[in-house]
Amino acid sequence: MKEKELRGLTSAEAEQRKAEGKVNTASTVKTKSIKRIFIDNICTVFNGINVLLFILLMVVGSYKNLLFIGVVLFNTVIGIVQEIRSKKSVDKLTILTESKLNVLRDGEIVELSKDELVLDDIILLSRGNQVPADCILVDGECSANESLLTGESDLIAKKLGDELLSGSFIASGNCKCRVNRVGADSYAAKINNEAKYIKKNDSQILKAFKTIINICSVIIFPVGILMFVIKYFVQQQMFNDTVISTVGALVGMIPGGMILLTSTVLAVSVIRLAKKKVLVNEMYCIETLARVDVICLDKTGTLTAEIMNVHDTIPLDCEKDEIMTALSSIAHVDEVNATAEAVHAYTKDIEPLQCKHFTPFSSETKWSGGEFSNGRTYIMGAAEFVFSDKEKYAKVYQAIDEVKDTVRILVLAKSVNPLTDKTLPDDLIPMALILIKDQLRDNVQETVNYFKEQGVTLKVISGDSVKTVQNIAKDCGIEGAENAVDMSTVTTDEELAEVAERCNVFGRVTPAQKKKLLIALKEKGHKVAMTGDGVNDVLALKEADCSVAMAAGSEAARNVSQLVLVNNDFACMPQVVAEGRRSINNIERSSSLYLVKTMYSILLSLFFLFSHHIYPFEPIQLSLIGALTVGFPSFVLALQPNKNIVRGNFTYNIITRAAPAAICIALNIIVTALLSDPLGLSHAELSTMAVYTTSLIGLMLIVRLCIPFNALRGAMLALSTAGIVIATIFFRDFFKLTALSQSALIMQVITAVVIIVLFNLLYHFADKMIEKHKRESSPKTTT
Incomplete structure (x- = not known):
């Protein structure tokens, strides 16, 4: 069976599946059709009344009294032109984000669009590819970024038999996957379908x-x-x-x-x-945004630039030179991810050691490391996974507690003994704390200050850990960042309504919870705007009084949003x-x-x-x-x-x-x-x-x-x-x-x-x- 899978479907099998409707047809929320735009703007009560009066004056030959109809024509034309312009802009953005896929058919690699995929197709994915349909990994390994689906920025390691969800991205590795769900059955499509309703305009x-x-x-x-x-x-x-x-x-x-x-x-x-560089999908949302008193922000891509920087290193009884050499050596061979790129940039002038054996980072171990040519084993990762015995390594945790900066903290350790499979040596010696910060977007603090001065409350909503989100919020200067909540601990609608009003930072938020948070805020009388870029934001974007999407985000997010930031820069919001x-x-x-x-x-x-x-x-x-x-x-x-x-x-x-x-x-x-x-x-x-x-x-x-x-x-x-x-x-x-x-x-x-x-x-x-x-x-x- 595996050999057949890796040869892909035959042309006959693919045609049969198409005939059976097992095709990955687009299921995203689409923009209005040209016909619908014309109908919505022409067939109005206002136009109907004016046309009737126009006809009556025509009947009695009072032609100079017909000037009023010009207002009707201009108004209708402006509405039609604006909506068509917005539709074309959104459709253009969608086309620009599409790319061809490598698919195995008849044992050969062919290029197909995502809409041409059928059930059981074998697709080849590598770093940077977006997963076009839900599929099962059948060959190779990779790390997936599912932030557009779940809101969590941590990479997820995928092995044989694991599922890759449509809308996620391959962050590292190469793999072959078998399509197991297409079209409306896919994970992303199910979220999109919940957003397929006509949104009631809230324009006063x-x-x-x-x-x-x-x-x-x-x-x-x-x-x-x-x-x-x-x-x-x-x-x-x-x-x-x-x-x-x-x-x-x-x-x-x-x-x-x-x-x-x-x-x-x-x-x-x-x-x-x-x-x-702001695309307006619906004219009246300009008014709604001008009236909002609460803006809900997604962390990744809105406040941060999805880039990390090493803020500092704190030595733990170790020389600075050895710390830098160890970091350079790990980053040189580690799989490409945001943390490794940050460390690599920090140590770019340091000559790395040659690696004998390396264990890459995984979501299970939360560390990476290897044996190097100087006879040492270097490990970098989360403290609770590297130094699991907190009593033995009390000094490490004491040093961590003394860090007051809003940073992510990794630890660097060494040993003279090699790694055994994925088991760390018992004689690890602490070398340093590595302080890493998410890079904030340019001018984000000025933007936050503007809204603060205008009496607009900012609330940060993310699928990341509450501590991470809180740190980012504090760095941005968001008021009330100390009022944070882990939404995985909120189990009832009553609790959710209470924290929605009280807290300004929300971590571990599910897509359904994002929508409920917005509903709770609106029920309290707030005018709420929502910014987002992923499939996980679609429900909340549709619910918001004013929805703002990033152009680099998902197609679904762009299509349901009233405003699209073409340059993906939240700093232009004050101008809007x-x-x-x-x-x-x-x-x-x-x-x-x-x-x-x-x-x-x-x-x-x-x-x-x-x-x-x-x-x-x-x-x-x-x-x-x-x-x-x-x-x-x-x-x-x-x-x-x-x-x-x-x-x-x-x-x-x-x-x-x-x-x-x-x-x-x-x-x-x-x-x-x-x-x-x-x-x-x-x-x-x-x-x-x-x-x-x-x-x-x-x-x-x-x-x-x-x-x-x-x-x-x-x-x-x-x-x-x-x-x-x-x-x-x-x-x-x-x-x-x-x-x-x-x-x-x-x-x-x-x-x-x-x-x-x-x-x-x-x-x-x-x-x-x-x-x-x-x-x-x-x-x-x-x-």
Whole structure:
């Protein structure tokens, strides 16, 4: 049987297995299809309502009132382009990480992709190869790095009959393996399948838009139908006039520009982040990350660079020269691993001794060593395995206890007797303590300090031993690193919920526990971000409010994450958060401009529904007001610098800030309409006065939002004001404006003075309410 296995399958056997479906088909979480992206962005309630209003205006031939549809088109295009761009980027990363495999077929080595493997294929693996499917080692030996699966960075020795899991890497050795599980049956696929669900977006902006659009949808149709019936059938108004005024009322209710503004600002943020090597898979995650108050970090690859350095050596009654020679000799012949590479770099200038016999490191013995040409045996490994008799070697353990640095400690020993198989000599003599540190990523301490200053709690979650993780956390300056827990000792959900809040360092964490930790933190009211790179992180990444993956990590981690750090550098996270804060704070400020129109349109629609007057606005007039008091100013404000911490509820903030202007506009127009008959004002005058009033209040709101002023904001206000003046003087006919009579002009001046005073009083009160709400809803950090 073994001889047949080592010749591999025949072509006929491989074809038979393909026919039976025993193929290693991809089972990772895939990105959206192009078709799905188009459907999701086109088939929305918002688009449906606008298209219906567009058709109604087309029917009556009011073509100049169709400008509003441009907002819908731009918004849809931006959404589609951004999602397709992100999909292509993620798919490209996936392709770049794929490589061909050497497989035995018909006794010859052929190159196949992982998707072409079938059950019982014999694959040849060597250092650096990723295991493509679960398999059994049938020839040779190797050491496997399973950190992407388990989170543990220690290498696992594999011998004949041992299983290699898909997603792990061969760290050293050469072997032949027989595929025993493919596709959905593999270990990695089972974890991935748990992540195959549609994640609910937790964006406050998106929720606010959906709420506003749903409210508008509920109001629009009954109000539109009632207004048309009353105006056309009861009040006998002209059909075209009725359609135009009805559509004008309904268009005003839809905050289409607010959605376009948000899409544009977030798209700009996506472009800016791309220049910083950050790939955004979903635009609204920028907001979520700006709001997080807890970030859960994976140790390996996030805080550390997966490189070790020898920090120091502490002699134990031994000369420094002999210590360096012993280390150089062991590192020269030891199998390639992070520890051996660190020792080799530390002793690169020392001439090694010739080795007669060597025993490599294994997970069972936790040491490596051999006999060298000077007649000595040198051993390097973990103290508890090399010096198992703690009473005999009390001085060694005393020296270890005196080490205060956050380091990994190995011991170096010697003997004049040779090794017997894998049994250490009894007469070992301690030579030195070897202090090894994981190399931190560049700027990681500055990154940690940034989040500390911003009130964001960092929690380190890893499959490594709690002591190792705690040491790294302390070196990085993470607050609360002394609060550490070994998750292998946590057995109940109650215990897990308690340590999730109390502790900031978690060791020996399983993939399922990572997910539970995030759920526990979210249930405590925290906004949680998660960074990771492995299959073991997939469940937690999917559960997080904002998920961040490293590009060098697993395909599954990249595909389920909202952000991908292309350069695998956690140090760029502050820039991502800062970009999010700029975008979200500015969107919140600018969105109130759009919501004013929605709010006063609803109030006015309800009034004019039962009034004999025609609705005062036509769509073209709303386009003028929207462009110069909402659209242009909002885009200028939305792209300004803003590093303030995102606080409060988005919906509450924009409604409260928009309410004063909306109330003043609606109140002024309603009073004007009620007095129009006694004063003998025409509909054209009422409509013109409504445009002037709305423009004035809109400009006043802009003034408030521009504080503190700068040159750009001042220029924007001047241009908006000039634009309105020019439009009302030189393009009066185009915008259906008329000259005001003396009585209308006097009333316009009087109401303008009253409304200015009322607006400022209401806005001052609203500002206080928003600040109070922000203070009460500020995130509380964990300790």
